[in-house]
Amino acid sequence: MKPLNDDLSDVGAKELLTPEDKVMAHSGITLVVINSVCGCAEGMVRPAIRRIMADESIKKPGSVVTVFVGQDLDATTRL
Known part of the structure; x- marks a missing residue:
């Protein structure tokens, strides 16, 4: 899954790996990207974010x- 994660982390997205990761640690707007191995993420979401x-x-x-989704289950649930 690393290449799929790198698509977003390479452009500055912070990966949430555990429920303890800070999501809203600042004031302002946070863009939350739900990443997956599905065709929607590959064909539309990750390219759009990049x-x-x-x-x-x-x-x-x-x-x-x-x-x-499907990899970082606890972080996904917390989010």
């Missing part, structure tokens, strides 16, 4: 976090 984060003309959220 494009948003790379586009200098788009205002970015204060933070971007991601959980991997």
